[in-house]
Amino acid sequence: MAYYTLTFLIAFFAALCLVYFLRNVQHKITFQPRKEIQETPTALSLNFDNITFKDASGNTLYGWFVKTPDADTTILFCHGSGGNLSNRVDTAAAFSSLGFNFVVFDYAGYGTSEGEPSEEAFYEGADAAYDYLVKTEGLPAHKIIVVGRSLGGAPAALLARHYSPRGLILESSVLDYAMATRDRLKLILPKFLLRYSFDTKDILNSVTCPVLIIASRDDSVVKLRNSELLLKYAPKGTRLITLTGDHDDCYFFCKDKYLNAVSEFAKKLK
Numbered sequence: 001m002a003y004y005t006l007t008f009l010i011a012f013f014a015a016l017c018l019v020y021f022l023r024n025v026q027h028k029i030t031f032q033p034r035k036e037i038q039e040t041p042t043a044l045s046l047n048f049d050n051i052t053f054k055d056a057s058g059n060t061l062y063g064w065f066v067k068t069p070d071a072d073t074t075i076l077f078c079h080g081s082g083g084n085l086s087n088r089v090d091t092a093a094a095f096s097s098l099g100f101n102f103v104v105f106d107y108a109g110y111g112t113s114e115g116e117p118s119e120e121a122f123y124e125g126a127d128a129a130y131d132y133l134v135k136t137e138g139l140p141a142h143k144i145i146v147v148g149r150s151l152g153g154a155p156a157a158l159l160a161r162h163y164s165p166r167g168l169i170l171e172s173s174v175l176d177y178a179m180a181t182r183d184r185l186k187l188i189l190p191k192f193l194l195r196y197s198f199d200t201k202d203i204l205n206s207v208t209c210p211v212l213i214i215a216s217r218d219d220s221v222v223k224l225r226n227s228e229l230l231l232k233y234a235p236k237g238t239r240l241i242t243l244t245g246d247h248d249d250c251y252f253f254c255k256d257k258y259l260n261a262v263s264e265f266a267k268k269l270k
Contacts (some may be wrong), residue, residue, distance in 0.1 A: 004087075006232065011139045014165070023219065024092060026181065026194070026195040026196065027054070028153070029184050030081055030177075030178040030195075030196060030269065031117035032082040032083070032084075033082075033083070033084060033107075033111070034082070034083045034084045034087070035084070035111065035112070036084075036086075037084065037086045037111055038087070039086050039089055040064070040086065040089070041092050041093075043089055044089055044092075044093045045100035046064070046065055046089075046109055047145065048064045048065060048066040048067065048092075049064070049067065051063045051064065051065050051105075051132065052144075053129065053131070053132040054128060055108060055115070055121065055127070055128040055129050056123035056124045056128070057115060057120075057121070057124060058216070059114040059115035060113065060114045061107070061114070061129070062104065062111060062112045062113050063085065063103060063105030063107055063129060063132075064085060064092070064094075064102075064103070064107055064154050065101065065102075065103050065137075066092045066101060066102040066104075066156070067100070068096045068099055068100060070099070070108055071099055071100055072095050072099075072143065073101070073144070073145055073165055073166065074100065074101040074102070074103060074133060074143060074144050075095045075100045075101065075102045075145050076103050076126075076129060076130060076144055076145070076146045076147065076156075077091065077092075077103065077104040077146075077148075077149070077152075078125075078126050078147065078148040078153075078159075078188075079104060079152050080151045080152050080172075081150060081151040081152075083110075085104045085105060085110070085111055085140050086111065088104050090252065091104070091149075091251070092104060092257060094255070095262075098259060098262060098266070100145075100266075104126075104135060105125060105129045106125070107125035107126075108121035108124070108125060109121065109123050113125075119174075119196045119197065119198060122151070122152070122154070123154075123155050123158055126152075126155035126159050127155075127158075127159065127162075128159065129173065130144070130159050130163060130165075134163075141164060141166065142165055142166045142221070143166065144165040145165060145166050145167045145169065145266065145269070146160055146165050146167075146169070147168075147169040147171065148157045148161060148168075148173055149171040149172060149173070150171070150173065150174070150221070151173075151198060152173075152202045153172075153173025154170075154173070154174070154197075154198040154203060154239050155201045157173075157200050157203040157207060158203050158232070159180075160207045161203055161206045161207050164208055164209045165209055165268070166209065166210075166269050167209055167211070167269050168210070168211045169211075169212045169214065169250070169262065169265065170200070170204075170211065170214070170227070170230065171214045172214070172215050172216065172221075172222045172226075172250070173200050173213070173215075173222070173230060174198055174200055174222055175200060175225075175226040175229050175230055176197065176198060176199040176200060176202070177194055177195075177196045177197050177199070179225075179226055180254060182193065183221065183223050197266055200230060201230055202233075207218065207234070207235060208235060210237065210238075210265070210268070210269055211234045211235055212237040212238065212239060212262070213230055213231055213238060213240045214227075214240075214241045214242075214243065214262075215227035215228075215240065215241075215242060215243070216242065216243040216244060216246065216250035216254075217242050217243070217244055218244050218245055218246055219246060220246055220247060221246070222247060224242070225268075227240055228240065233243055239260040239261075241258075243258060
């Protein structure tokens with residue numbers, strides 16, 4: 001009897017250790033923030049304002065408002081899980097070249113923003129940034145296009161569901177966290193072992209504003225099938241634009257195709 005009890009306890013302890021390990025690994029591969037701000041939009045001769053606002057947890061978040069002369073539309077950009085806003089200067093320049101204002105911010109725990117990274121912090125950060133644009137900058141919803149890249153797709157889609165902005169662009173967005181872990185860890189984990197949700201498909205299913213989906217056939221981080229499946233949950237008329245190049249490179253490797261797709265999408269919203 002004692003032998004079976006000991007065996008059970010050892011197995012139970014080993015299972016707990018495995019669960020702890022898997023959940024800890026998920027956090028480390030999901031959130032990879034960088035504190036150092038490497039460059040600002042001035043590196044590409046862009047005019048910008050430093051902006052601050054608080055999320056629902058009381059963390060002070062930091063962002064940039066890149067202002068383009070005579071811009072009629074503002075892009076609210078929800079970046080992905082790595083780096084910080086300073087890794088999106090080229091993206092700011094790309095959207096500015098199309099005549100848009102561009103706002104990018106850091107979630108809690110990224111860059112100089114206070115707090116710790118989490119899924120909830122992603123949603124709270126996006127909501128706080130949108131609230132800033134509407135209440136502080138006085139921008140109406142029909143003047144805002146929300147863009148979510150990679151893991152930023154879920155919070156961007158949630159903003160679109162809640163506030164119905166002018167449009168939503170999903171770039172290399174994950175379908176949900178289950179598929180993200182399958183792509184990154186090469187493991188199919190049962191639902192109870194998944195630490196996060198990031199269920200973009202479920203959120204997108206209730207979005208009513210126009211949507212554009214962009215992804216790369218060569219993406220080794222977020223496989224193309226994520227976007228192909230998201231297309232099934234998106235509003236009628238949503239297009240999937242496919243690029244070439246890896247996860248972080250495709251937008252510059254196929255820059256003309258990418259910018260043309262965004263420009264065409266925005267023009268149809270007028």
